[in-house]
Amino acid sequence: MSTDSRIVVVNADLANANGTAALQVKYPDRFFNVGVQEANMASFAAGMATYGYIPFIVTFAPFATRRIADQLMVSIAYAGTNVKIIGGDPGVTAELNGGTHMTFEDVAITRSMAGMMVVEPCDGTSLASLLPQIVAYDGPVYMRMYRKLAPVVHRAGTVLNLMRAEIVRSGRDVSLIASGIEVQQALQAAELLAHEGIEADVLDVHTIKPLDTETILASVTKTGAAVTCENHNIMGGLGSAVAELTAEKHPVRLGRIGSQDRLGQVGKLPFLLEEYRLSAPHIAAKAREVLSLNAFTGSAH
Amino acid sequence: MSIVEALVCLYYGGHLTADPHQPRLLGRDRFILSKGHAGPALYAVLADRGYFPLDWLHTLNQPHTNLPSHPDMHKTPGVEMTTGSLGQGFSAALGAACAARLKQDGATIFTLIGDGESQEGQIWEAALYASQIRAGNLIAFTDYNGLTIDGTTDEINSLEPLDDKWRAFGWHTAAVDGHDILAIDEALVEARLRTEQPSMIILATRKGKGVSFIEAAGCASHNMPISDAQVRAAIDELDPNA
Numbered sequence: 001m002s003t004d005s006r007i008v009v010v011n012a013d014l015a016n017a018n019g020t021a022a023l024q025v026k027y028p029d030r031f032f033n034v035g036v037q038e039a040n041m042a043s044f045a046a047g048m049a050t051y052g053y054i055p056f057i058v059t060f061a062p063f064a065t066r067r068i069a070d071q072l073m074v075s076i077a078y079a080g081t082n083v084k085i086i087g088g089d090p091g092v093t094a095e096l097n098g099g100t101h102m103t104f105e106d107v108a109i110t111r112s113m114a115g116m117m118v119v120e121p122c123d124g125t126s127l128a129s130l131l132p133q134i135v136a137y138d139g140p141v142y143m144r145m146y147r148k149l150a151p152v153v154h155r156a157g158t159v160l161n162l163m164r165a166e167i168v169r170s171g172r173d174v175s176l177i178a179s180g181i182e183v184q185q186a187l188q189a190a191e192l193l194a195h196e197g198i199e200a201d202v203l204d205v206h207t208i209k210p211l212d213t214e215t216i217l218a219s220v221t222k223t224g225a226a227v228t229c230e231n232h233n234i235m236g237g238l239g240s241a242v243a244e245l246t247a248e249k250h251p252v253r254l255g256r257i258g259s260q261d262r263l264g265q266v267g268k269l270p271f272l273l274e275e276y277r278l279s280a281p282h283i284a285a286k287a288r289e290v291l292s293l294n295a296f297t298g299s300a301h
Numbered sequence: 302m303s304i305v306e307a308l309v310c311l312y313y314g315g316h317l318t319a320d321p322h323q324p325r326l327l328g329r330d331r332f333i334l335s336k337g338h339a340g341p342a343l344y345a346v347l348a349d350r351g352y353f354p355l356d357w358l359h360t361l362n363q364p365h366t367n368l369p370s371h372p373d374m375h376k377t378p379g380v381e382m383t384t385g386s387l388g389q390g391f392s393a394a395l396g397a398a399c400a401a402r403l404k405q406d407g408a409t410i411f412t413l414i415g416d417g418e419s420q421e422g423q424i425w426e427a428a429l430y431a432s433q434i435r436a437g438n439l440i441a442f443t444d445y446n447g448l449t450i451d452g453t454t455d456e457i458n459s460l461e462p463l464d465d466k467w468r469a470f471g472w473h474t475a476a477v478d479g480h481d482i483l484a485i486d487e488a489l490v491e492a493r494l495r496t497e498q499p500s501m502i503i504l505a506t507r508k509g510k511g512v513s514f515i516e517a518a519g520c521a522s523h524n525m526p527i528s529d530a531q532v533r534a535a536i537d538e539l540d541p542n543a
Contacts, residue, residue, distance in 0.1 A: 008403075029403060030403070032399065032434075034426070034430045035429070035430065035433075037423075037426035037427075037429070037430065039388065039389075039392070039422070039423040039426055040392045040395075040423055040426035040427045040430060042392075043388075043389040043390070043391075043392030043393045043396065043423070043427075044392045044393065044395055044396035044399070044427070044430070045396060046382070046389075046392075046393050046396060047333075047382065047392065047393030047394060047395060047396025047397040047398075047399075047400065048396040048397070048399060048400045049396075050374070050381065050382055050393070050396075050397055050400075051396075051397055051400030051401065051403075051404065052400075053400055053403075055396075070386055070389075071386075071389060071423075074383070074385065074386040074389055075383075075386075075389045075392070075393060078383060079373075079374065079375075079382065079383035080375060080383075
């Protein structure tokens with residue numbers, strides 16, 4: 001916000017919760033708190049965008065997507081307004097806010113919107129690198145992000161490419177394709193598998209739409225087996241995106257780690273990671289399961 | 302057709318400061334038709350004012366048209382926001398009004414909502430916030446024709462007393478005969494003086510005003526087929542000298 005005066009922030013009463021309250025103090029005339037009205041927040045931002053501003057609308061992930069799906073679709077995606085939508089505390093990171101706030105659907109919803117980019121940074125470094133690119137990109141972007149300081153996956157200062165998946169570990173035996181908090185779990189799973197002589201490729205797919213098909217296909221072509229890992233329902237998110245790709249271009253044995261079409265519940269993160277089978281040991285188990293399947297005998301290029 | 306007089310007042314009465322030949326001129330006043338399904342009325346006015354050639358009007362809803370049923374700002378010069386899902390254009394108009402204030406360009410943002418649309422929660426979200434931030438450069442109309450698709454507003458969700466509701470939300474509110482251009486003009490002049498609060502001009506209107514068989518159709522006129530003979534009869538009725 002300090003370097004680009006086109007950026008404005010529109011909040012729906014959660015500035016203190018989502019960490020944008022400091023911006024209100026520093027840039028009061030470019031900070032708008034519409035109160036508990038997310039629908040207005042979205043279309044209001046679209047109206048500001050028609051004036052050349054770049055609005056960031058910020059709220060918890062369920063209210064940024066499920067609650068205002070039509071506003072995202074019509075005022076933003078269809079109208080082509082340059083609004084960036086931030087959904088905080090997605091999936092199990094909603095923790096004690098519980099099942100009503102636990103979005104396992106937000107990627108599915110936004111991925112299905114034509115013209116909507118979908119991004120999920122895995123840590124603070126990723127966010128810092130991707131944010132300027134999101135500002136520079138002329139078009140709607142939905143970004144789901146854990147508001148607490150995420151464990152560091154990328155070294156500070158690493159430059160990532162918004163349009164490319166990042167290979168954070170190289171291996172020949174299985175592709176672990178992950179996003180968000182699951183990237184760190186996938187890296188830990190890779191360590192577990194390495195003890196058994198299974199070397200995993202680990203991909204940080206920070207941009208789920210558009211998918212970096214080239215990097216993903218290169219990985220699964222090499223390994224012949226893939227496990228997708230997402231803090232989301234296995235239906236409609238990253239796993240589905242990868243399944244769509246491989247089924248059409250290069251079928252491989254595929255397993256999906258994520259919520260198995262279940263409702264959310266209250267809990268702290270370690271409990272929830274186990275409850276929804278998202279943690280490293282579950283990823284490793286899924287990898288072994290996938291590797292035990294017969295390989296596809298060929299793919300139709 | 303219930304909104305024709307209001308549009309004429311805006312576009313021909315000197316209230317909307319804009320240039321049809323420079324539709325993207327900075328600092329222009331803007332009109333957002335939140336009641337997007339009335340797009341054709343706006344198109345007729347925009348065409349007549351010279352935003353685009355008159356013969357575009359024959360392409361309404363044709364494949365690849367620049368004039369889709371609901372206004373699209375990427376397709377039609379003079380359309381300031383893509384609308385069609387009720388309530389959203391109203392919020393967008395408020396956003397544009399805020400942006401205009403931030404830019405300090407002196408623009409007035411006009412918008413028009415329907416009475417069916419006034420049942421949407423989003424309308425009242427924006428109503429609250431517009432008043433909160435004293436959006437004095439936002440002037441809105443309600444096309445109060447009393448009809449929605451399934452019945453009258455009184456049968457389904459009565460809005461009465463509508464003017465009291467807007468006043469209660471902190472808006473400067475006026476209620477006028479929506480087909481009386483002079484009354485609308487007076488209301489606009491009064492509204493423009495209100496710099497500390499947004500304004501709502503409630504237009505008492507009739508759907509299909511001026512064409513007897515459309516007026517008689519009531520709710521059915523939201524979407525009704527019209528034959529070429531009926532078109533000729535309608536034009537005759539509206540302007541016997543045409």
